[in-house]
Amino acid sequence: LSVVKRREELSAAIAEAFRFDDEVMLEQFVAGRELTVGILGDDALPVGEIIPKHEIYDYECKYTVGMAEEVFPAQIPADRAREAQDLARRAFQALKLRGYARIDFRMTEEGGLFCLEANTLPGMTQTSLIPQGAAAAGISFPDLCERIALLAVSQESR
Structure with missing residues (x-):
């Protein structure tokens, strides 16, 4: 990159x-702030912000302890958070994703939101971004794993 x-x-x-x-x-x-929204089924998790030590959230920032700060929920205006969640849900549906995913954005100084990517198989360690978003929504890591498994089973039976 x-x-x-x-x-x-x-x-x-x-x-x-x-x-x-x-x-x-x-x-x-x-240019702007790096935001991320986890999607779990039909629900958007709280918006998170990734604050990298470098200009961009590169490999080193992602995988080196202390090279990025992850803030859940993101300290952004409520209307921007709602819009990011809505856009993330819409991207999830448009891409015909199932179960869970993570949608990343940049928010410009003016508050504009730009979708960067859809992570269709995001990390799932206890310190990964989806579990952090779930924790901000009051969902424990074991409960998150159970919900993902139940989503997979319910979609498999369709």
């Missing part, structure tokens, strides 16, 4: 990306 700030950096960033795969995706960088 590279963030290109000047045109002359683009070729090097693309070459670096091609070291990892034979397909590369370029997208416009959206």
